[in-house]
Amino acid sequence: MATAEIGTPASTGPPPEAPARPRRRKRRRLLGGGVAVVVAGGGVVLAVTGLHGDDGKPATRAGGGTSLAAVQEGPLSSQVGQSGTLSYSAGADGTPYPVVNQAKGTYTWVPGAGTQIDCGETLYKVDQKPVILVCGSTPAYRSLAEGGHGKDVRALNKTLVDEGYADKSELDPGSDYFGAATAAALEKLQDKRGADVTGRLKLGQAVFLPGPLRISKVMATNGTGAGTGRPIMEASSNRRAVTVKLDASQQSEVKKGDQAQITLPDNRITSGVVSRIGTVATSSGKDGSDSGSATIPVYITLKHPKDAGTLDQAPVQVQITTDGVEHALIVPVTALIGQAGGGYAVEVAAGDGGLTRIVPVTLGLFDDANGRVQVSGALSANDRVVVPST
Numbered sequence: 001m002a003t004a005e006i007g008t009p010a011s012t013g014p015p016p017e018a019p020a021r022p023r024r025r026k027r028r029r030l031l032g033g034g035v036a037v038v039v040a041g042g043g044v045v046l047a048v049t050g051l052h053g054d055d056g057k058p059a060t061r062a063g064g065g066t067s068l069a070a071v072q073e074g075p076l077s078s079q080v081g082q083s084g085t086l087s088y089s090a091g092a093d094g095t096p097y098p099v100v101n102q103a104k105g106t107y108t109w110v111p112g113a114g115t116q117i118d119c120g121e122t123l124y125k126v127d128q129k130p131v132i133l134v135c136g137s138t139p140a141y142r143s144l145a146e147g148g149h150g151k152d153v154r155a156l157n158k159t160l161v162d163e164g165y166a167d168k169s170e171l172d173p174g175s176d177y178f179g180a181a182t183a184a185a186l187e188k189l190q191d192k193r194g195a196d197v198t199g200r201l202k203l204g205q206a207v208f209l210p211g212p213l214r215i216s217k218v219m220a221t222n223g224t225g226a227g228t229g230r231p232i233m234e235a236s237s238n239r240r241a242v243t244v245k246l247d248a249s250q251q252s253e254v255k256k257g258d259q260a261q262i263t264l265p266d267n268r269i270t271s272g273v274v275s276r277i278g279t280v281a282t283s284s285g286k287d288g289s290d291s292g293s294a295t296i297p298v299y300i301t302l303k304h305p306k307d308a309g310t311l312d313q314a315p316v317q318v319q320i321t322t323d324g325v326e327h328a329l330i331v332p333v334t335a336l337i338g339q340a341g342g343g344y345a346v347e348v349a350a351g352d353g354g355l356t357r358i359v360p361v362t363l364g365l366f367d368d369a370n371g372r373v374q375v376s377g378a379l380s381a382n383d384r385v386v387v388p389s390t
Contacts, residue, residue, distance in 0.1 A: 067389045068349055072330040073381035078323040080253055081369030082244045082298075084262070086314040088214050089241035089299065096216050099123065099233035101226055102140055103131055103204035110220050114312075116238050118212040120163035122193055124233070126226045130193045131204070134159045135211040144201040148178040155208055156201065160185040204228070214238045240305040242272060244318050245295040248281045250368075253322045260300050263317040270307035272300040274320060319369050328364065328374040335385040336363075336373070347386035348379065356386055 090096045105127035117123050119135035134140075136155020144153060154176040160166050161173040166185035183199035190197045195205065213235040220232035242262055246254060258274040278297035300318065302308060337345045343360060350357045364374030 065389055066386050068384040069332050069335060069387045071379055071381055071383040071385060074328065074330070075324065075326050076328040076330050076365055076367060076372065076374050077321045078253070078365045079367050079369035080246070080250055080320045080322055082246060082318050082320070084242045084244040084300070084316050084318040086240065086242050086262070086264070086308055086311050086316045088216070088236040088312065089239045089301070090236040096234035096236055097209050097213065098231040099207055099209065099235055100139065101126070101131070101204075101207075101220070101230055101232045102228050103127075103129075103226055104228060105129075105226050107220050107222055107224055107226050107232075110218055110222060110233070111215050113215055113218055115215045116212060117215065117235075118163075119159045120165070120189060120193075123207050123213075124220070126204075129205075130195050132189070132193060132195070132206045133211055133213065134206045134208045135162075136208045137210055138208055140203060140206055140208045143203045144178055146178055146180065146183055146199075149176050151176060152208060153178045153182070156186070156206075157182055160189060163189070165189050209235065210237065212238045240302045240308045241275070242300040242302070242316055242318060244298040244300065244320075246277075246298045248294040248296055251277070251296055254298060254320055255322070258320050258322055260318055260320045262300070262302070264308065265311070265314050265316065268307065271303045273303065275299050275301040323365055325365055325374060329376060329379055329381065330372050331361075331375050331379075331385050332387050333366070333371045333373050335387045336361075346375065346377075346379070349384040349386070 101124075103126040107124065107126060108128050109122075109125040111117065111124065117133050119133055121133055122130040123133045124131050134152075134156055135158070136152060138151040138155060140152070142152070144156060154174065156178070157171055157175050158173040160182065161168055161171055165188045166181060171181040171185055186201060187197050187199045189195075190199075214237065215233055215235050217234040218232070219234075220226075226232075242260075254274060254277065256274055256277060260272045260274060262270050262272055264270060276299040278299075281294045281296050283294045298320075300320075308314075331346055335346045337347060337358070339345050339360065344363060345358050345360045347356045348359050349355070359378050361375040361377035361379065364376065366373050
């Protein structure tokens, strides 16, 4: 073991604890005989307590297993990095929409998985009669005709106007009233889709779901009996989305509206925004007992959906920007040292000859994704701090 001349005896107090945020092992120990040893990434630094830096802290001599990193100055973004899955967004709880049949007869046409169905189009056929997709959140539960009111009528009016079967001057898409204008527009839709032209919508002639839809799974088979009230398909929206399983301990860091960068499987980068954060945590541990692996779902909407092409259930890498500062002094998280009395410090090169000094710092913003942290203290840009060698 290397030796050094002993100066003023070192403190015999308890060793400092590891930093709480960066999850690092403590880097300082005190040995008998007045020699302080700094352990950094497997390397050993001997501190001769008879030497002192400019701030009165004991100077040390950097040893093997460490290197120096420059203190940087500039903007810093706090980022959370996670893996995610690129797919098509579904219901509010992340599950697919069930397509429930209300028509009686025999299935004569059902779409295949991956088929996209727009509002006002044929979703499937029973006895060769089309069942039409009406885009709305209230499920079909009754027949609709002139004189009716309700949210389902409003969804029908909006679909008829959006798909060009009536102008806004003829039919108010926000109206919940089924009037003559609704009946006239519905007749045009029925004629185009090959349905019975009645100007009425009987229960079973339409399915009401938020749309447009992308069929993800089909349970019904052509030629089989159409049972009412039974789910026959599962669907998602045709909007692209990324789902991230965020560590529950980071829940407070991410909020709706945060910007995100998504690295696609071919290494292209596209942008997105956090659109929703789940409220129920799940655990990958046995019987949910492993609280350390608890996660919550975070949903990210792509700003440029076409960048994703036709990828589905594809693994991606995500960086969510949670905060930022314009001007900051920045050091690697691995440069932090936990102090015995609490707080943190960094080990700064004091000059030529490998001498260093310990400088207390106050922590600011963390960039978890890139392992950097904002600090303030007796530091300047381009000062060099000791970090474990990689």
